[in-house]
Amino acid sequence: MDQSAADIVIFFGRFHPLILHLPIGFLVLAFLMAFLSRKERFAYLRPAVGFVLLLGAISALVTATLGLMLARSGDYSEDLLFIHQWAGLILVILAFSSWFLYRQKEKKSTDKIQKAYWASLFVMMVFLAGAGHYGGSLTHGSTYLTQYMPNGLRALAGLPAQEKGPKLIKDLNEADVFADIVHPILEMRCNSCHNASKKKGDLQMHTRTALMKGGENGPVFVAGNVQESELIRRIHLPDIDDDHMPPKGKTQLSPDQITLLEWWIDKGAPFDKKVAEVQVNDEVNAILRTLADPDANKTEVEKLLASGTALADPEKIKAYKSRGISIKPLSNKExxxxxxxxxxxxxxxxxxELAEDFPEQITWLDLKDTPLSDAGMEHIAKFKNLTRLRAEKTGITDKGMSYLKELPYLEFLNIYGTSVGDEGIQYLQNSPNLRRLYVWESRVSKNGAARLQESSSQLEVNLGFEVTVVDSLTVEVLPVAVGN
Known part of the structure; x- marks a missing residue:
């Protein structure tokens, strides 16, 4: 067969996944209708069974034909493909047999025909399940059915329990660069299409040998050369590009995963080296630390919010809402x-009142443009887990700011348009998690902001905008911020 003819065959073969659900639906429906119609109350279904069976048999024949065409692409494991093909072909025979026996049963119902009919139906369902299972294994890998199975069901099925979430590395320096870091990324994001069962583009990536062999377009990586590595090139293509990997619709690699793959290739794509034997820059080191401790790069505030807190009394929340107070969950959990x-x-x-009822749960407060005073700031100090406070255009002063030193997790503070000055913001010097401070149109000066910023390299003090006349026709409006 010449190439153009082969391409046409594969083109039509790719319609196989689109219509394979038709025979499944028709044949399952026919079986259920036949089973239910045995009871008098569902007897009205009996005349339609033969028609549905015929639709199932015809659609199964078309599906099997397209499947045989698709198999010519060579993207699949021959062993699994052999089983799937024959299960599908036998299913077609059984579907037509069931339809034929149904017709015979309707013409002349004998005990022998009845038994043959029901036996054919039951065996047909077995082969339908088998063909579907092996088809799923070809497309998604042999573990597609059990990958997310709850441990309770795994125990009933005689399968070992599996850990929830990614497997953490116990000793990062002793971790194998490929086996412990690179291979899990490929397993999660690439191997559903490039595994022992399915080799899209004649490429398998489930083992070291298969990965080094490459695919129909040659090697997937060039050790020491990220720019010339096909794997990385395809990852960075726009997701609408046909060559982008993983394909659009599949879960994409995260920026951290891409960085780790690029680091591995850049360092010579080692298969037998430990992390301690490979040069690691600060960016890669920060990512690697998360493989041993997912919280390694989280701020104290992120850790706090992720850890959650005690459930607030829902009746008290309801009472506040009945008074018109806006109080709601920050998220659907925690x-x-x-x-x-x-x-x-x-x-x-x-x-x-809120400080008495919810001293632990309230973490965001929005009080902008309200009659908040220093007396209210004293209550705010009791929200020990407060991370965000908007108090712009309120009546607070330097005295009220003194209470905020009691809030160790305060990360965001807006006091724009208040009477707070340099003395007030100095109370924030020992706020270890403060990252953003907005002081527009307050009494805070550039020098005062700079003194505060010296206490924390991670703090940015935003003073608003500064208008500069460049010439008679040009005015520049620039943001004024102190910090990194």
Missing amino acids: NWLQVTLYKNDPVNEVLG
Whole structure:
């Protein structure tokens, strides 16, 4: 067969996955209708069984034919493909046999024909399940059915329990670069199409030998040369490109996973070296640390929010809402709360009540443009897990700022348009997690902001915008920020 004819065959073969659900639906429906119609109340289904069986048999024949065409692409394991093909062909024979026996049964129902009919139906369902299973194994790998099986069901099936989430590396320096770091990435993101059962593009990536062999386009990587490595080139293609990997619709590699693959190739694509034997820069080192400890690069605030807190009393929350107080979950889990008060609310009084009822749960407070005063700031100090406070355009002063030194997790603070000055923000010097401070149109000076910033290299103090006249026709408006 010449190449153009072969391409046409494979082109039509690719319709196999599109229609294979038709015979499944028809044949399962026919079986259920036949089974139910044995009861008098469902007897009205009996005349339709033969028609549905015929539709299932014809669609199974078309599906099997297209499957044989698709098999010519050579992208699949021959052993699994052999089983899947024959299971599908036998299924076609059984579907037509069931339809034929149904017709015979309707013409002349004998005990022998009845038994043959039901035997054919049951065996047909067995082969339908088998063909579907092996088809799924060809497409998604042999573990596709059990990969996410709960451990309870795994025990019933006689399978070993599996750990939830990624397997953590115990000793990072002793970890094998390929086996412990690179291979798990390929297993998660590439091997569903390039495994022992399926070799799309004549490429398998499930073992070292297969990976080094490459595919129909040659080697997938060039040791020591990231730019010339086909694997990396395809990863960076736009996701709408036909050559982009993983294909659009599949879970994509994360930036960290791409960085690790590039690091591995750049360092010569070692298969037998440990991490301690390979040069690691700061960026890669930070990513590697997360493989041993997922919280390694998280801030204290991120760790806090991820850890969750005790459940707030839902009746108390309901009571606040009935008074018009906006109080709602920060997310669908972890029990954190965010509260927004408005200019007509008795803010200081409400804050005192909230501090008594939810001292641990409230982590976001939005009090902008409200009658908040220093008395309310004293209550705010009791929200020990507060991470975000918006207090712009309120009546707070330097005295009120003194209470914020009691909040170790405060990360974001906006006091724009207040009377707070240099003395007030100095109370924040010992706030270890503060990252953003907005002080537009306050009494904070550049020098005061710079002094505060000296206490933390991670803090940015935003002073707003500065207008500079460049010439008679040009005005520049630039943001003024102190910090990194």
